[in-house]
Amino acid sequence: MELINNASLKDFTTFGVEAACDHLYRVEDYEELKLAVQYLERPLILGGGSNVLPIGDIHRNVLRIEMKGIHLLEDGDQPIIGVAAGEVWHDFVMWALRNDLGGVENLSLIPGTMGAAPMQNIGAYGVELESVFHSLQAIEIGTGKVRVFFKEECKFGYRDSIFKKEVKDKYVITGVNLQLTRDHKLNTTYGAIQDVLIEKGISHPTIHDVSDAVVSIRQSKLPDPKVIGNAGSFFKNPVIPTEQFEKIKEMHPSLPGYPAEVGLTKVPAGWLIEQSGWKGYRKGNAGCYEKQALVLVNHGGARGEEIWELAQDIISSVKDKFQIELNPEVNLWGNEK
Numbered sequence: 001m002e003l004i005n006n007a008s009l010k011d012f013t014t015f016g017v018e019a020a021c022d023h024l025y026r027v028e029d030y031e032e033l034k035l036a037v038q039y040l041e042r043p044l045i046l047g048g049g050s051n052v053l054p055i056g057d058i059h060r061n062v063l064r065i066e067m068k069g070i071h072l073l074e075d076g077d078q079p080i081i082g083v084a085a086g087e088v089w090h091d092f093v094m095w096a097l098r099n100d101l102g103g104v105e106n107l108s109l110i111p112g113t114m115g116a117a118p119m120q121n122i123g124a125y126g127v128e129l130e131s132v133f134h135s136l137q138a139i140e141i142g143t144g145k146v147r148v149f150f151k152e153e154c155k156f157g158y159r160d161s162i163f164k165k166e167v168k169d170k171y172v173i174t175g176v177n178l179q180l181t182r183d184h185k186l187n188t189t190y191g192a193i194q195d196v197l198i199e200k201g202i203s204h205p206t207i208h209d210v211s212d213a214v215v216s217i218r219q220s221k222l223p224d225p226k227v228i229g230n231a232g233s234f235f236k237n238p239v240i241p242t243e244q245f246e247k248i249k250e251m252h253p254s255l256p257g258y259p260a261e262v263g264l265t266k267v268p269a270g271w272l273i274e275q276s277g278w279k280g281y282r283k284g285n286a287g288c289y290e291k292q293a294l295v296l297v298n299h300g301g302a303r304g305e306e307i308w309e310l311a312q313d314i315i316s317s318v319k320d321k322f323q324i325e326l327n328p329e330v331n332l333w334g335n336e337k
């Protein structure tokens with residue numbers, strides 16, 4: 001385990017905002033992690049830093065999870081693969097493709113680590129982690145007790161899980177078991193995927209074709225954090241009662257909405273933000289991405305406070321115009337003390 005005192009979180013988050021952290025531990029070893037979570041006071045857990053916005057300097061111990069390993073746990077038509085929390089998510093997707101295992105191709109190129117994937121039930125292009133999730137191992141912070149969480153216990157929802165609610169900050173996830181398929185059932189319902197496949201003249205796509213399509217769509221739409229700091233979608237798409245949706249639609253007839261659970265409608269946050277006039281807006285070093293209003297960006301040298309201030313301005317202007325409350329998808333660090 002490597003300890004970096006007075007570390008700069010700029011180098012460890014994709015937002016690349018300026019923020020110091022008193023003690024950053026890079027953990028590659030399971031037993032060391034087990035000891036660290038028992039003895040360090042209220043540690044914050046960090047993976048690839050692609051869904052975290054540090055607001056101000058962080059006066060906490062930060063444990064960066066870097067344990068590696070991918071193992072076949074159970075073979076068969078639907079093999080179960082055990083993956084260490086520090087594996088890079090996209091590297092795992094590539095591993096699955098190389099081994100002709102399906103189920104995660106739509107989730108290609110999502111940044112971050114395996115250990116963070118269950119936190120918000122990562123999802124993209126019509127597929128969520130939940131659909132391939134089997135179970136995970138975690139260590140309880142404070143006691144060091146090991147616990148297995150099976151799928152039902154994780155309470156997965158839209159960008160949500162038990163780890164963001166009832167047991168928030170109580171566990172560090174050390175490994176995730178995923179159940180993939182040898183008999184592939186492709187999900188190409190997402191319009192943009194179909195468009196790419198048609199454009200390439202592919203009528204019988206493989207998991208590789210779907211992955212390639214997803215990668216090219218993502219590269220054309222989303223800013224590369226290596227070039228411009230960001231954490232993907234800053235806000236979740238609000239899910240509101242359908243009755244409320246219908247009322248707002250009377251005033252804003254072009255308001256898009258998609259059925260969610262019974263009686264609820266999901267509204268695209270990017271549309272609300274764009275209609276409120278924020279797309280391409282820049283104040284100082286913080287901005288709203290010109291190609292996708294849902295993504296807030298660090299044009300270089302921004303601090304987390306600037307990004308958060310912009311986010312709050314967006315939240316209140318969308319609320320004023322549409323009476324809809326936006327909530328951040330990104331995890332805010334530094335609000336808690």
Ligand SMILES: Cc1cc2nc3c(=O)[nH]c(=O)nc-3n(C[C@H](O)[C@H](O)[C@H](O)COP(=O)(O)OP(=O)(O)OC[C@H]3O[C@@H](n4cnc5c(N)ncnc54)[C@H](O)[C@@H]3O)c2cc1C
Nearest residue numbers: 045047048049050051111112113115116122123173231232
């Ligand atoms: C360009 C871009 C595009 C993106 N696109 C998508 C997308 O399509 N779909 C999507 O769902 N997300 C997307 N994201 C968000 C991000 O990729 C995911 O949320 C990812 O799972 C975060 O992984 P991470 O390792 O970087 O987590 P971090 O940012 O390091 O951490 C995120 C949260 O998880 C906690 N955490 C991390 N690791 C562990 C662990 N081992 N145990 C317990 N808690 C842990 C942290 O404390 C924090 O609260 C995107 C981000 C970017 C920058």
